[in-house]
Amino acid sequence: MSALPHRPTAPLAAPGTRLRTLGIPHLPQVLIIENAAYDFPWTRENFLSSLASGYLAEGLFDEGDGHLVGYYWAMKGVDEMHLLNLTVAPSEQRRGHARTLLQALRVRALQDGAQQLWLEVRLSNERARQLYQAAGYREVARRRAYYPARDGREDAIVMSLDLREAAA
Numbered sequence: 009m010s011a012l013p014h015r016p017t018a019p020l021a022a023p024g025t026r027l028r029t030l031g032i033p034h035l036p037q038v039l040i041i042e043n044a045a046y047d048f049p050w051t052r053e054n055f056l057s058s059l060a061s062g063y064l065a066e067g068l069f070d071e072g073d074g075h076l077v078g079y080y081w082a083m084k085g086v087d088e089m090h091l092l093n094l095t096v097a098p099s100e101q102r103r104g105h106a107r108t109l110l111q112a113l114r115v116r117a118l119q120d121g122a123q124q125l126w127l128e129v130r131l132s133n134e135r136a137r138q139l140y141q142a143a144g145y146r147e148v149a150r151r152r153a154y155y156p157a158r159d160g161r162e163d164a165i166v167m168s169l170d171l172r173e174a175a176a
C-alpha cells in the first residue's frame with residue numbers, strides 16, 4: 009500500500025497550521041501523540057489497518073516546523089461518517105485545534121454526501137463530551153462496558169450530529 013498524497017486544505021485550518029491527509033510516513037508522529045494522550049492507545053497495526061481499509065485520516069500540522077499537532081480518523085458509511093479517533097497532542101491542547109479538526113471532518117462528511125456523523129466517547133471523558141456538545145453533537149445512546157479501563161470496563165456515550173439539521 010502506498011502512502012496517501014499530501015492534500016493541503018488550508019482554509020479549514022487555524023492560522024499557523026495546515027490540514028493534510030495522513031499516510032504511513034506520518035505514523036511515527038501519530039504514535040507519539042497517541043501514546044501520550046491515551047491510557048489505551050491505538051497501536052501501529054490499528055492505524056495501518058485503518059489506512060488499508062481506506063478510512064479518512066487528516067492531521068493538523070504546524071506551518072513553522074511542520075510538527076503534527078493533532079489528527080482525526082473516520083470511517084465512511086453509505087450516508088454517514090463515523091469518527092473513530094480525535095486526538096490533540098497534550099502540549100497543544102486548549103488552543104482550538106480539536107474544534108478545527110471537527111470542523112474539517114464536518115466539511116469532508118458533507119462533501120462525501122454524509123447526512124449523519126457518529127462517535128463514541130468514554131463516559132468519564134468530560135472534556136471530549138464538552139467539545140462534542142459545543143460542536144452540536146447530541147448524546148443518543150449508551151453502550152455498557154464498551155471500553156477497557158484501568159479498573160475493568162467503562163461505558164461509552166454514543167453521540168451524533170445531523171448534518172442536514174446543522175446545515176439548515
Ligand SMILES: CC(C)(COP(=O)(O)OP(=O)(O)OC[C@H]1O[C@@H](n2cnc3c(N)ncnc32)[C@H](O)[C@@H]1OP(=O)(O)O)[C@@H](O)C(=O)NCCC(=O)NCCS
Pocket residue numbers: 045046094095096097100101102103104105106107108128129130133134135136138139140142
Ligand atoms: C478532547 C481533546 C481532543 C480536545 O482537544 P483541544 O484541542 O484541547 O480542544 P479545543 O481547544 O479545540 O477545545 C474546544 C472545546 O472543547 C472543550 N474542551 C477542550 N478541552 C477541555 C478541558 N480540558 N476541559 C473542559 N472542556 C474542554 C471546551 O468546550 C472547548 O471550548 P473552549 O476552549 O472555548 O472552552 C483533547 O483534550 C485530547 O486529545 N484528549 C485526549 C484524547 C481524547 O480524549 N480524544 C477524544 C476521544 S473521544
